[in-house]
Amino acid sequence: MRKHTIVALVQDRPGVLSRVAGLVRRRGYNIESLAVGHSEQPGVSRMTIVVESDHVEQVVKQLYRLIEVIKVSDVTTDPTVEREMVVLKLHAPAAARHEVVSMCGVFDAKIVDVGTSTMIVEMTGTPAKVENFIEVVRPYGIKEMMRTGRIAMVRGARGHNASEYVESAGPNGATVPTLN
Amino acid sequence: MSETRTGAQIMCEALIREGVEVMFGIPGGAIMPFYYAMWEYRDQLRHVLCRHEQGAGHAAEGYARATGRLGVCIGTSGPGVTNLVTPIADAMMDSTPILAICGQVGSHVLGKDAFQETDITGITMPITKHNYLVKDVNDLAYVFKEAIHIATTGRPGPVLIDITKDAMQKATVPNWDQKLNLPGYKPTYAPNRKQVREAIKLLLSAQKPLIIAGNGVIMAGASEELRHFAEQLRIPVITTLHGIGSFPEDHPLSLGMPGMHGWVHCNRAIQECDVLFNIGGRFDDRVTGKASTFAPNARVIHVDIDPSEIGKNVKVTVPIVGDARLTLQALLEELPEREALAELHAHASDWMEHIRDMQDKHQGKQQYVNRANTEHMALPPHDVYEKLNRALALRGNYRVVTDVGQHQMWAAQLLDWNAGPRTHITSGGAGTMGFAVPASLGVAIAHPNDTIWAIVGDGGFQMTNQEMATIMQEGIKNIKVAVINNGYLGMVRQWQELFENKRYSGTPLSGPNFARLAEAYGWKGLTVEHADQVQAAIDEAHATDGPVLVDFRVEREVNVFPMVPQNKSIGEMIITEADA
Numbered sequence: 001m002r003k004h005t006i007v008a009l010v011q012d013r014p015g016v017l018s019r020v021a022g023l024v025r026r027r028g029y030n031i032e033s034l035a036v037g038h039s040e041q042p043g044v045s046r047m048t049i050v051v052e053s054d055h056v057e058q059v060v061k062q063l064y065r066l067i068e069v070i071k072v073s074d075v076t077t078d079p080t081v082e083r084e085m086v087v088l089k090l091h092a093p094a095a096a097r098h099e100v101v102s103m104c105g106v107f108d109a110k111i112v113d114v115g116t117s118t119m120i121v122e123m124t125g126t127p128a129k130v131e132n133f134i135e136v137v138r139p140y141g142i143k144e145m146m147r148t149g150r151i152a153m154v155r156g157a158r159g160h161n162a163s164e165y166v167e168s169a170g171p172n173g174a175t176v177p178t179l180n
Numbered sequence: 181m182s183e184t185r186t187g188a189q190i191m192c193e194a195l196i197r198e199g200v201e202v203m204f205g206i207p208g209g210a211i212m213p214f215y216y217a218m219w220e221y222r223d224q225l226r227h228v229l230c231r232h233e234q235g236a237g238h239a240a241e242g243y244a245r246a247t248g249r250l251g252v253c254i255g256t257s258g259p260g261v262t263n264l265v266t267p268i269a270d271a272m273m274d275s276t277p278i279l280a281i282c283g284q285v286g287s288h289v290l291g292k293d294a295f296q297e298t299d300i301t302g303i304t305m306p307i308t309k310h311n312y313l314v315k316d317v318n319d320l321a322y323v324f325k326e327a328i329h330i331a332t333t334g335r336p337g338p339v340l341i342d343i344t345k346d347a348m349q350k351a352t353v354p355n356w357d358q359k360l361n362l363p364g365y366k367p368t369y370a371p372n373r374k375q376v377r378e379a380i381k382l383l384l385s386a387q388k389p390l391i392i393a394g395n396g397v398i399m400a401g402a403s404e405e406l407r408h409f410a411e412q413l414r415i416p417v418i419t420t421l422h423g424i425g426s427f428p429e430d431h432p433l434s435l436g437m438p439g440m441h442g443w444v445h446c447n448r449a450i451q452e453c454d455v456l457f458n459i460g461g462r463f464d465d466r467v468t469g470k471a472s473t474f475a476p477n478a479r480v481i482h483v484d485i486d487p488s489e490i491g492k493n494v495k496v497t498v499p500i501v502g503d504a505r506l507t508l509q510a511l512l513e514e515l516p517e518r519e520a521l522a523e524l525h526a527h528a529s530d531w532m533e534h535i536r537d538m539q540d541k542h543q544g545k546q547q548y549v550n551r552a553n554t555e556h557m558a559l560p561p562h563d564v565y566e567k568l569n570r571a572l573a574l575r576g577n578y579r580v581v582t583d584v585g586q587h588q589m590w591a592a593q594l595l596d597w598n599a600g601p602r603t604h605i606t607s608g609g610a611g612t613m614g615f616a617v618p619a620s621l622g623v624a625i626a627h628p629n630d631t632i633w634a635i636v637g638d639g640g641f642q643m644t645n646q647e648m649a650t651i652m653q654e655g656i657k658n659i660k661v662a663v664i665n666n667g668y669l670g671m672v673r674q675w676q677e678l679f680e681n682k683r684y685s686g687t688p689l690s691g692p693n694f695a696r697l698a699e700a701y702g703w704k705g706l707t708v709e710h711a712d713q714v715q716a717a718i719d720e721a722h723a724t725d726g727p728v729l730v731d732f733r734v735e736r737e738v739n740v741f742p743m744v745p746q747n748k749s750i751g752e753m754i755i756t757e758a759d760a
Contacts, residue, residue, distance in 0.1 A: 011364060014313070019305060026306050061488035067310040067330060070364035166363045 003032060004056040004076045005152050008047040009039060009162050011068040019066050020047065027062050029053045033084075033149030041162035044070065048151045070165045079155045085124045085148045086134060087112075091141030092119040100140055107133045118143060187317040187348040188217035191281070192225060194324035197356070200252055202226040202243065202625055203281075204236035208256025209296060211283025213348035228625065228654055231646040233260055235618035237267025238644070240278045242622030244271075245605045246579060248399065250332050251278040251622060257285055258296030261342070262303070266612060268338045269307040273609025274422065275395060277336035279327060280304075287315040287344040300342050309337030317347045321354040329360060334367025335486040336399060367485060371502030376510045378498045379457070379481045384520070386455035387527040388477075389415045392438065392467075395422035395608075396460020396484060396504045398601040403427065405508035406459070412515060414528040416535060418446050420461045424597045424604040435535065439467040440744045441589040445539035447742075447750040450475050452534075459483040460504045463493040464609065465747075473749035483507045557735040561587070561664055563711045564732045565594035568633070568662065571718045573598075578631045579623055582606040583616035583640035585671040587664035589740045591635050614643030617661060621647055624656045631722065632658050638665040638691050648701040651727050660721045661729040663694050666736045674739045678754070698729035706730045 010016050017036055024031050032050040039046040053059055056074050063072045092100045093116075100119060104111055109123035123133050127150050134145070153159065185193065191214055195203070203225060207215045218227055230236035233255040240251030255261045261282040271278045285294040301313045310330050312323050323341060331339040383389055397406050403426050410417050410433050417427045418435045427434055438446040447469075450456065456478040461467065463482075468474040471493050479497040482490050483504060490499040500507055515521070554560035572578045578599060582588040584607050597604055605623060607615035620634035641663050651659055664670075673687040695705030704724050708717045708731065721728040743754045753759075 011361075015301065015305070018302075022305055058488070058492060061490075061492075064364075065486070065488050067362065067365050 001052040001054050002056075004051055004053060004059075004074050005080070005082065005150060006049045006051060006056070006060065006063070007073050007075050007152055007154075007160055008049065008063060008069055009071040009160055009165060010045050010047060011070060012038070012043050012045045013068055016045070016068045019068065020049070020063065023062055023066060024049065024051060024059065027059065029059055033147075035149040035151045039162045041166055044162040044166055046160070046162070048149070050150050070162070071160060073160070075152055075154055080152045081155060082126055082150055082152045083124055084127045084130045084150050085122065086130050087120060087122050087146045088134070088137065088142055089144035090119050090121060090137055091117065091143055093117045096140055100137065103136060107136070109133060184351045184353050186213070186217060186351045187320050187343070188213040189220070190317070190320045190352075190354045191324065191343070191348065192217050192221040193354070194321055195252065196221065196224050198250070198324070198328045200225065200250060202228060203252040203254055204228045204230050204239040204243075204622065205254025205281070206230055206233055206236060206256070206260060207254075208260045208283065210257035210285055210345045211254060211260070211281075213345060214254070214281070214283065214343075217348075228621070228650065230618065230650050232644065233263030234266050234614065235621070235644050235647040235650065237264045237278070237280065238270070238612075238615050238618035239622035239647070241267055241271050241274075241276045241615075242581060242605060242619030243626045244276050244278055244622070245274075245619070246602050246623040246626040248401070248602070249277075250328060251276070252281065253278060254281045256283045256296065257300075258298045260296075261300040262298055265303060265307070268304055268340065270607055270610040270612045270615065271338035272307045272309070274607065275336050275399065276338065277331045278338045279331055280338060280340040282340060282342045283348070284313065284342045284344045286346045288346070290315070290344060300340065304340050307338070308340050311340040312342065314341060314343045314347050317350040317352045320347065321356055322358045325358070326360055326362065329362075330365065334365070368487070368501045369485070369503040369506055371483070371500045371507040371510050373510065373514070375498060375500045376507065376514050379500060380511060380514055380516070382455055382479060382481060382498055383413060383415070383457065384516070384524050386524065388453045388531045389413070389455045389457065389524070389528060390449055390453040390478075391415050391417045392420060392450075392456065392458040392461050393417055393423040393426045394420045394459065394461025397423060397426040398460075400460065400485075400504035400506075401601070402460075402505035402508050403601050405505055405512065407431070409508050409512055412512065413521065414525050414532070415457070416449065416528075416532055418449070419597075420464070420467055421592055421606065422608045423461060424592060425599065425601045428598045428600070429596050430598045433532075437592055439464075439750065440469070440746075441593065441740050441742065442467075442750075443539070443593075444742050444753055444755055445535050447744065447753060448538050449535045451477075451749075451751045453478050455479055455481070457481045457483075459507070462489045465493070468493060469744045469750035470747050473751065554735070554738070557738075558710050559708065559714070559732065559734050560711065561590055561666070561732070561734040561738055562594060563714050564662065564664065564734065565590055567714045567718055569595045571715075571722065572631075572633070575631060575722060577629065578633065579603045579605065579627060581616045581620040581623055581632065581634045583634075583636040584611045584613045585637045585640060585669070586666075586674065586738075586740050587635050587637045587670070589671075590664070593740075613637075613640035616640060617644050618647040620659050620661070621651055621654075621656065624651070624659045625654070628658060630658060631660065634659060634661045636661060636663055637670060638663055638667065638694070639669045639689055641694070642691055645697070648698065648703060648727070648729075652702045657726045659727045661698075661727070663729065663731050665691070665694065665731050665733050666738070667691075668736060671740070673737070677737070677739065678743075679745065694729060694731040704728040707733065709733045
């Protein structure tokens with residue numbers, strides 16, 4: 001099955017994350033990652049969801065059925081900036097430290113904590129680059145790892161400006177642009 | 181108007197403001213403040229005390245389906261609301277606008293496994309159109325307004341509001357003027373004109389066009405427009421189980437019901453048609469059979485108010501998102517001059533003739549195809565429907581509520597549905613046994629001057645028959661119950677007979693003497709064991725000024741035919757006993 005990156009603007013109300021996650025699950029799709037946080041507009045959260053599906057159009061349409069979902073797009077084929085962050089606790093005794101540090105330099109990773117036998121490094125990049133970095137440092141010994149999941153933003157003027165959709169809200173407001 | 185109100189008073193006033201007149205429910209600890217306030221508003225808000233919350237939910241559904249207005253049901257926290265789960269799921273599947281109001285434990289103990297605490301918003305998330313947990317009295321006026329708006333607009337559906345006890349008890353000055361803040365909820369009513377023209381172009385190119393009408397036509401009040409449209413183009417109309425009533429069956433263009441227990445000529449017509457126009461139906465698997473083999477020659481036009489239904493089960497050539505009524509109006513407006521329709525009319529006339537040939541060949545409805553081999557039976561179920569059909573036609577002003585199973589399919593097949601929209605009310609998508617008796621309570625309250633027949637099997641009847649007490653207590657006289665009593669969970673038994681070598685595992689069913697049970701509730705109870713007693717029993721039921729139950733002890737092992745085995749193509753029908 002193909003991986004798709006979906007960007008969703010949702011009203012910031014209690015339970016909305018659970019509604020989105022529950023919907024994707026019960027319609028039979030797998031969530032590979034889901035990242036959520038504030039958008040530029042107060043009251044609107046933004047999600048990037050990576051799902052495996054051959055029927056992504058159905059996922060998008062079903063998400064629209066959720067009352068609090070404002071805008072959903074499949075941006076898989078759009079020109080986007082995609083980023084992911086990983087924080088790794090590596091096995092790094094004094095002998096290996098130098099090598100780890102230089103590898104971090106190659107990948108633009110930041111060393112954020114150094115212990116007697118461990119190091120915590122932080123690295124941000126495209127999902128492919130993050131993947132690559134993890135593979136490169138794996139031989140040193142990964143004691144802990146946390147990935148944020150992918151976040152995506154469409155390049156250029158087009159995109160997901162929340163205010164565009166929110167300001168026309170309200171029963172007396174003009175109609176919101178129709179689906180996609 | 182800007183006086184202080186308790187949360188519970190705000191709830192009552194919010195309902196009254198939205199035009200609610202009747203509610204079905206059962207009180208309990210957490211919802212008591214609402215009942216306390218309700219007393220003040222009892223002249224405007226009628227409360228019907230049900231015997232089980234499932235009954236309250238189905239009654240609200242019956243009310244909503246019979247009127248198109250919001251149905252309201254109430255339960256207390258914990259078991260009260262979990263009992264509402266079944267009717268909520270039923271309403272979700274059948275797009276029925278109901279509001280479920282639930283009491284919740286106090287906000288200070290929420291999440292602490294307090295007495296009768298259940299996470300009902302969590303439980304009902306996948307089976308509601310939307311739901312709310314209200315912990316602050318200041319949110320109540322707005323939430324009720326938004327909830328009712330969501331339940332009754334777009335594709336309607338169930339909405340649940342869970343309210344903590346303290347939010348009902350605290351007081352505030354309600355703000356009734358808050359504007360709805362729903363940036364993500366903008367149902368599309370008006371169809372895209374370009375798509376409408378595309379649809380017409382496709383229809384005009386057809387040689388074997390066919391219309392399927394579903395629940396959406398009834399919900400949009402589009403029957404009149406549908407009739408005009410079909411007549412203008414002279415295209416035959418198939419009505420789904422929930423589309424029954426949207427198009428009169430005595431109309432020359434009416435074909436009847438398709439699907440698993442649909443008529444042979446309907447299913448054959450679907451398989452042969454070249455353009456299929458589905459309005460307000462969702463291509464349920466009971467209609468399509470194996471979806472990949474459905475209507476193989478057809479280019480499909482699908483009109484639905486819910487974009488997610490389009491392309492979900494069947495590939496669509498011309499999708500139209502919109503309200504059924506507005507779409508049909510737009511289609512009628514965009515129709516070309518009469519001369520441009522001549523070719524279509526000629527094709528449609530040949531096509532109709534071909535379908536009627538198939539109907540004759542396969543003994544359509546008129547011949548009661550599935551009556552084969554019933555001569556030896558003391559009481560074939562078909563006799564009940566035949567006599568009831570005639571009696572209802574003579575009587576007029578009736579509505580029929582059915583449950584789920586064999587009796588439901590016989591009702592859909594054997595009664596003539598000419599009484600208009602909202603006269604056939606049943607549980608379709610969810611297939612909820614126990615629906616009919618409590619739903620008939622809601623229908624009867626909505627239409628006190630109509631005769632309401634609840635047709636129910638002996639299995640479904642025994643799930644919710646305690647609502648007979650509610651019907652009695654409310655002084656409702658226009659409900660007549662026909663129990664099609666065959667001593668089995670008949671539809672399951674039929675499958676066991678046809679596909680499982682008659683292994684009748686868990687299907688033989690006993691029951692009390694239903695007529696005497698009815699009498700114990702204060703109803704009139706009648707028992708019919710022979711075909712020659714049917715007419716007299718129906719006449720007596722109609723002549724009685726009060727609720728009547730007739731226990732029709734029908735032949736035990738009779739099958740519903742025609743039938744398409746599950747996940748088979750609708751082209752592969754079992755037409756009679758002999759094919760099985």
